[in-house]
Amino acid sequence: MPELDLVSKGMTTCQGCAMELIARAALEVLGPKTITMTPPSCSAIITGNGDETGWGIPCVQTVLMSLPAFASGVSEALKIQGKNDVKVMGYAGDGGTFDIGFQALSGAIERGHKAIYICCNNEAYMNTGGQRSSATTIGATTKTTPTGKKEVSKNIDFMLLHTPLAYQATASVGDIRDFKRKVAKAAEKDGPCFIHVMSPCPSGWKYPTDQTIAIAKKAIRSGMWLLWERENGKITINRKPADFDAIPEYLHSQKRFSRLDDETTEKIIAEARTRYQTLLKLSELELN
């Protein structure tokens, strides 16, 4: 029997899974006084089935569409009991955030409950075999888009810019120290916080398991993933993308982009550039 960690070691997540690393890093910062909840997703592996669990803290297994609603309930109950030092952490994937859980998320943010919502984006419904989600990048091969996805992915960070979040940030497993700093910042806020983390998936993105962190680093460097945070109506860009021309290198290191043609590659690069230019413009403004 191992020592009781905040997240157990003997977990049956895939080899090289970044989701487990995110859970570990988040709880290292938040500490044992946390209540967590997971929707049915890969993160439900940590919550476990039967009488087993992987969390060393109280956890709730919610339904897929209403994790933020559960979080608001737990948060309000703690408020009534006067337990202000207990944190609430929602831990969902991209399907439970972008598609199915979006209305509950927007509702919870609007009501302003104190909770930290971590979205671990692996760009498809990986737990059910890798079907497309609205977070999937254009051109990516998934089980339901065998010839490559035709639509551009949903930009949830820009969608949530107009919501009264106390703290909003994007992070990546490629820079785990930056992620820990952002979780620590969110833990101090008295309101809804949203952290969007990139989490490469070795089985769905089809790359060797040892490349998980390397691919996340490539995405940051090439500008496919932007690191920024919004606090007190001000956007701060944490790291400038070094080189947009490195995007093809990022794309070709994954087998899911093997059917990509030059036209789509150009489209992806142009989209990444526009996203960064928009963010630059937004960072000059005073938002609310």
Add this chain to the structure above:
Amino acid sequence: MQKLVQQRLKKLEAMPKLIGPVSVKVSDVPTGTWRYRRPVIRHGDCVKCGICAEYCPCGVIEKTEGKMVIDYTYCKGCGICTTECPKKAIDFVLESECNKEGD
């Protein structure tokens, strides 16, 4: 509203104290059996920066007694530590070769 809350809280206090949720066991699968290649640290080249422990998804690398130690009971053999090590001081050895040497 406050009165109702007070009533409810009193009811809750009267109930037996819950120790935890339905789970009574901690997941403890010996995931080391999945491994077909194992990371082996060359302690001569290791500078003990702890980057491998920071990026290990399973949290099996720990710094004990001044050196990095890998827990092979739970190490799944993904190889993230071998690519992330700035000194390249971790070898990725085939499991079959390890058994031959007897370690």
